Structures are given as structure tokens and as C-alpha cells.
Amino acid sequence: MQMSELDELYQELIMDHNRRPRNFRPIECPDREANGYNPFCGDTVTLYLKMDGADVADVAFQGSGCAISRASASMMTEAVKGKSGEEARQVFDAFHEMLTHPPDSEFEPDDALGDLEVLSGVSEFPTRIKCATLSWHALRSALDGGGETVKTE
Ligand code: ZN
Numbered sequence: 265m266q267m268s269e270l271d272e273l274y275q276e277l278i279m280d281h282n283r284r285p286r287n288f289r290p291i292e293c294p295d296r297e298a299n300g301y302n303p304f305c306g307d308t309v310t311l312y313l314k315m316d317g318a319d320v321a322d323v324a325f326q327g328s329g330c331a332i333s334r335a336s337a338s339m340m341t342e343a344v345k346g347k348s349g350e351e352a353r354q355v356f357d358a359f360h361e362m363l364t365h366p367p368d369s370e371f372e373p374d375d376a377l378g379d380l381e382v383l384s385g386v387s388e389f390p391t392r393i394k395c396a397t398l399s400w401h402a403l404r405s406a407l408d409g410g411g412e413t414v415k416t417e
Contacts, residue, residue, distance in 0.1 A: 277382045281335035286342050287324040288334075296410040300327075300402035302394050304416060307333040311402040313410070319348050325399060332383075332392055337399035339380055349407050351376070356404050363387045363396055 291312035300309040307329030314322035323341045327333075340359075344352040358374035362384050365371045373381050386396045394416040401414040 275382055275385075277379060278331065278335040281338040282331040285325075285334050285338035287322075287345070288326065288338065289324050290326055291322055291324045296406040298402040298405040298410040299413040300398045300405075300415070301413055302329070302333065302398045302416040304391055305330055305333065305395050307395055307398050309333065309337055309399045309402050311337075311399060311406050311410075313403075313406045315349070318350070320344050320346065320352055323403070325402075329398070330395055332386060333395040333398050336383055336396040339383070340399050340403060343376075343378060343380055344403065352403065352407060355380075356400050359383075359400055360397060363393050 291314050294312035295315045296313040298311050300311070301307070307327070309325055309327035309329065312324045313320060323345050325337045325341060327337070343355050347355070354374075355376045358377050359380055362371060362373060362377065362381070363386055365387070367388070373384070383396055386392045398414070398416060401416070405412060405414050
């Protein structure tokens with residue numbers, strides 16, 4: 265990757281989330297747990313969910329990976345904490361579409377994305393999309409019941 269591309273990607277907010285990832289901790293006795301592994305970059309993530317009925321009462325993650333994977337996981341926890349499982353899935357869908365929509369197609373960012381929009385530039389770097397979406401696939405797996413390892417392809 266070129267330095268100028270990195271400049272575009274590694275914006276202030278992303279760097280901040282990478283340096284001080286939010287909700288970067290285990291949850292004791294989580295209701296759901298899912299692992300993710302991105303062999304292209306070596307990113308790993310373990311996602312923990314504490315549910316309150318249908319709502320995400322707490323969400324946290326651990327693991328190691330590149331700045332994009334860490335920042336995305338950190339921002340994901342902030343975006344879905346306190347939301348219902350259904351709302352969390354909608355944020356997943358909006359985020360996934362933001363990163364994977366065809367380059368020449370129109371994309372209207374969903375309001376639910378909030379700060380996550382700073383990661384939209386990642387869509388131009390196919391290998392980095394896997395880094396950014398890893399924790400999100402783990403989230404969806406956990407919402408579905410968890411217990412398995414999600415692998416990027
Ligand atoms: Zn990565």
C-alpha cells in the first residue's frame with residue numbers, strides 16, 4: 265500500500281480508536297461469544313455479548329490485528345451497545361453495504377452509521393475490507409448464537 269493511501273485511510277478518529285480501543289476487554293460469563301480470523305492480514309478477534317432480553321446490554325472484544333481491524337471493532341462496539349439485536353443487525357447491514365457496494369453505484373450513508381462513516385474510504389482497498397468487516401461478522405455470528413469461528417474468504 266502507498267503512503268498516500270495510508271494517509272487517506274488512517275484518519276484521526278481511526279488512529280484514536282486504534283490507540284485506545286473502546287470496550288477492549290473480556291466480558292465475564294458472556295451470553296454469546298464468537299471468534300473471527302482474517303488469514304489475509306492475520307487479524308484475530310474474540311467478540312463477547314451480554315444480552316438483556318433482545319437488547320445488547322454489553323459488547324466487548326479482544327484480539328490482535330492491524331489498525332483498521334482494531335479501530336473498526338472498537339467503533340462497532342460503540343455503535344451497537346444498547347441497541348436491540350435487530351437494530352445491531354441493521355447497523356451491520358449498513359456498514360457492510362458501505363464497504364462492499366460497487367464503486368460506481370450510488371451509496372447513501374445510513375444515519376445509523378454515525379462515526380463509522382470515516383471507515384468508508386476502506387471500500388477502495390479490497391484486502392482492507394476484510395480487516396474492517398472481521399469483527400462485524402463475529403458480531404453477527406454472536407447475534408445468531410455464536411460459538412463458531414468466522415473466517416474471511
Ligand atoms: Zn488487518
